[in-house]
Amino acid sequence: MTVETKLALSAQEVRSFSQNNNEPAAFADFRVAALEKAAELALPKPDKTNITKWNFTEFPVHTVESAKFASLEELPEEVKAIIDIEGQENLYIQRNNTPAFIKVSEELTSKGVIFTDIETAIRDHAELVEKYFMTTAVKVDEHKLAAYHAALVNGGVFVYVPRNVIIDEPLQVVFLNDNEEASLFNHVLVVAEESSAVTYVETYVSTVEEAKGQANIIAEVIVKDNAQVTFGAVDVLAKGYTTYVNRRAHLTRDAKIDWALGLMNDSDTIAENITHLVGDGSAADTKTVVVGRGTQKQNFTTEVRHWGKNSDGQILTHGVMKEAAQSIFNGIGKIEHGATKANAEQESRVLMLSEKARGDANPILLIDEDDVTAGHAASVGRVDPTQLYYLMSRGISKAEAERLVIHGFLAPVVTNLPIEGVKKQLTEVIERKVR
Amino acid sequence: MATLEIKDLHVEIDGKEILKGVNLTINTNEVHAIMGPNGTGKSTLASAIMGHPKYEVTQGEVLLDGENVLEMEVDERAKAGLFLAMQYPSEISGVTNADFLRSAINARREEGDEISLMKFIRELDKTMDFLEMPEEMGQRYLNEGFSGGEKKRNEILQLMMIKPTFAILDEIDSGLDIDALKIVSKGINEMRGEGFGCLMITHYQRLLNYITPDHVHVMMQGRVVKSGGSELAQRLEAEGYEWIKKELGIEDETVGQEA
Ligand SMILES: Nc1ncnc2c1ncn2[C@@H]1O[C@H](COP(=O)(O)OP(=O)(O)OP(=O)(O)O)[C@@H](O)[C@H]1O
Ligand SMILES: [Mg+2]
Numbered sequence: 001m002t003v004e005t006k007l008a009l010s011a012q013e014v015r016s017f018s019q020n021n022n023e024p025a026a027f028a029d030f031r032v033a034a035l036e037k038a039a040e041l042a043l044p045k046p047d048k049t050n051i052t053k054w055n056f057t058e059f060p061v062h063t064v065e066s067a068k069f070a071s072l073e074e075l076p077e078e079v080k081a082i083i084d085i086e087g088q089e090n091l092y093i094q095r096n097n098t099p100a101f102i103k104v105s106e107e108l109t110s111k112g113v114i115f116t117d118i119e120t121a122i123r124d125h126a127e128l129v130e131k132y133f134m135t136t137a138v139k140v141d142e143h144k145l146a147a148y149h150a151a152l153v154n155g156g157v158f159v160y161v162p163r164n165v166i167i168d169e170p171l172q173v174v175f176l177n178d179n180e181e182a183s184l185f186n187h188v189l190v191v192a193e194e195s196s197a198v199t200y201v202e203t204y205v206s207t208v209e210e211a212k213g214q215a216n217i218i219a220e221v222i223v224k225d226n227a228q229v230t231f232g233a234v235d236v237l238a239k240g241y242t243t244y245v246n247r248r249a250h251l252t253r254d255a256k257i258d259w260a261l262g263l264m265n266d267s268d269t270i271a272e273n274i275t276h277l278v279g280d281g282s283a284a285d286t287k288t289v290v291v292g293r294g295t296q297k298q299n300f301t302t303e304v305r306h307w308g309k310n311s312d313g314q315i316l317t318h319g320v321m322k323e324a325a326q327s328i329f330n331g332i333g334k335i336e337h338g339a340t341k342a343n344a345e346q347e348s349r350v351l352m353l354s355e356k357a358r359g360d361a362n363p364i365l366l367i368d369e370d371d372v373t374a375g376h377a378a379s380v381g382r383v384d385p386t387q388l389y390y391l392m393s394r395g396i397s398k399a400e401a402e403r404l405v406i407h408g409f410l411a412p413v414v415t416n417l418p419i420e421g422v423k424k425q426l427t428e429v430i431e432r433k434v435r
Numbered sequence: 436m437a438t439l440e441i442k443d444l445h446v447e448i449d450g451k452e453i454l455k456g457v458n459l460t461i462n463t464n465e466v467h468a469i470m471g472p473n474g475t476g477k478s479t480l481a482s483a484i485m486g487h488p489k490y491e492v493t494q495g496e497v498l499l500d501g502e503n504v505l506e507m508e509v510d511e512r513a514k515a516g517l518f519l520a521m522q523y524p525s526e527i528s529g530v531t532n533a534d535f536l537r538s539a540i541n542a543r544r545e546e547g548d549e550i551s552l553m554k555f556i557r558e559l560d561k562t563m564d565f566l567e568m569p570e571e572m573g574q575r576y577l578n579e580g581f582s583g584g585e586k587k588r589n590e591i592l593q594l595m596m597i598k599p600t601f602a603i604l605d606e607i608d609s610g611l612d613i614d615a616l617k618i619v620s621k622g623i624n625e626m627r628g629e630g631f632g633c634l635m636i637t638h639y640q641r642l643l644n645y646i647t648p649d650h651v652h653v654m655m656q657g658r659v660v661k662s663g664g665s666e667l668a669q670r671l672e673a674e675g676y677e678w679i680k681k682e683l684g685i686e687d688e689t690v691g692q693e694a
Binding site for chain 2: 384385386387389390391392393394395396397398400401404405407408409410411412
């Protein structure tokens with residue numbers, strides 16, 4: 001049985017949004033077809049969290065207009081803090097749904113690198129977009145939220161790195177949310193051609209107290225043979241959003257991806273991070289840290305799926321739960337038949353800071369091949385009293401000792417973020433949230 | 436001069452009495468050694484003085500210059516001048532050795548009077564150099580993945596950086612090769628002096644060859660059963676504990692037994 005969901009926008013509205021943005025007709029058709037699917041398809045089914053009553057479709061307005069930033073001096077302090085204003089050579093800032101600032105170095109442009117907002121990409125790089133946009137990593141018809149996203153995309157970034165191009169400096173993206181009516185249907189598409197290398201770091205910052213819209217975010221990372229991508233993200237979206245964030249990678253032969261994800265939303269959140277190790281010798285290292293507080297309900301799925309021989313997948317998830325926050329951490333290592341000599345490791349740990357907090361580490365190994373290695377470690381518990389005793393025996397107060405242990409517990413992502421300002425920001429967010 | 440007095444100390448773990456009336460007085464400028472077979476309450480004494488949450492003091496006092504430390508939180512005891520080098524130091528992931536040490540030093544100072552980063556680094560470098568520790572140990576996570584010997588050396592690094600009035604060293608010599616033992620001893624001897632008193636728990640005379648104790652005590656059945664000078668340790672090394680047991684009429688020296 002399929003239940004028709006009433007969606008916030010009609011096909012006509014979606015088509016005219018597309019036309020106003022001067023998108024190619026094909027993309028308008030793609031949106032409208034996706035909208036039809038969204039009405040029929042079922043919601044995704046994150047393990048152990050029932051989301052059938054969550055509201056993923058309604059919002060006050062599809063798109064808000066925000067002023068652009070003529071110079072970086074105009075940025076709010078929250079954004080200035082995470083950017084090296086002089087040093088950051090490649091930077092995109094999106095304000096709600098408006099591309100508000102972009103800077104790309106001569107060098108990258110001359111090498112054929114594309115770093116632009118998604119609307120521009122849909123218009124000016126139609127061929128590449130058509131080839132990769134929800135065709136390889138995420139499919140439009142996977143479930144309702146993917147289709148809804150495809151229909152309503154209203155922001156995001158496109159990164160294209162040609163063959164053999166190595167980008168040394170990280171590309172930085174900031175999604176600023178300073179309008180409480182704004183909904184974020186951001187699409188990030190990163191394509192790293194053969195033997196290329198790129199580091200991409202995105203930050204979501206809400207400066208509103210409480211949001212009223214939807215955050216339905218998809219990032220697709222295509223890593224071709226022998227290419228390397230480092231993907232860092234810090235999400236700090238305000239409460240009030242219903243957040244669905246899906247970051248996914250597709251790797252072919254000898255490709256490598258490192259994920260460093262600091263998931264610090266104050267909203268109810270369904271987060272999914274899946275890496276498909278399709279090619280032989282491909283490798284993924286996934287590090288995720290989370291802090292939940294208040295009455296937040298969240299579900300985090302981290303999966304590495306092995307198809308390639310000798311593929312290597314490492315999953316680390318550390319979550320801190322306080323107050324009455326609830327979270328499920330699904331860690332999935334899946335080895336398909338034929339992926340001989342694959343290695344799937346995962347570690348999933350949850351620290352509970354209060355009686356009412358709930359955290360559930362749910363490690364899953366699904367193995368359809370004999371000649372592999374795999375392992376997992378999971379734990380749910382409180383701050384170790386012996387560790388606190390040790391620190392306190394050096395004169396450190398109990399509060400400071402707890403602080404050190406918690407920051408240490410979340411350090412795996414902080415230390416792996418390649419931009420100093422973003423690192424500092426994540427540390428500060430952790431500080432604020434666990435206090 | 437400062438004094439650490441342990442008076443009639445009784446301690447329980449999980450309802451089981453382990454220490455059954457320990458008496459001991461340590462002054463600054465003195466080094467005491469506690470010896471004794473396994474399971475006789477040595478680590479329990481150290482942990483109870485420092486305030487380990489699992490150990491419950493049921494009777495007696497521990498006074499630091501007349502002040503009852505048993506009423507203090509663990510961190511307050513440390514700030515009052517106590518230090519315990521633990522038999523099994525904790526590992527703390529994600530917290531660098533250097534950051535931890537700086538927090539420990541600053542915890543002793545007033546807000547606004549924190550040690551400057553430059554001065555801290557200078558002292559850390561100097562002390563690590565003295566203890567022949569590679570520089571990268573400062574940036575490693577606290578005790579994480581350290582070998583047994585590295586952990587012990589790291590305890591001495593903390594001792595030297597924090598400079599307490601009284602240090603209790605619980606088996607600081609176990610698991611050390613001879614070179615490491617010499618270095619650790621050098622660190623402790625460096626601390627010796629007017630403002631410093633030390634209680635070393637050990638099984639081996641070997642440590643005492645490098646650090647000559649002023650007093651030696653033997654623990655059995657949760658009490659100090661014999662005290663003497665450094666010659667007592669030498670006799671224990673040569674003859675073992677049997678003669679003391681015979682002298683005192685003890686059959687089983689562990690804490691489960693009554694004298
Ligand atoms: N949590 C506990 N529950 C019950 N008994 C305990 C606990 N911890 C320690 N004990 C007991 O207390 C006694 C004294 O232990 P303690 O660690 O103080 O001995 P020790 O003299 O330091 O020995 P060693 O030389 O082996 O280090 C032992 O019998 C030990 O089994
Ligand atoms: Mg012991």
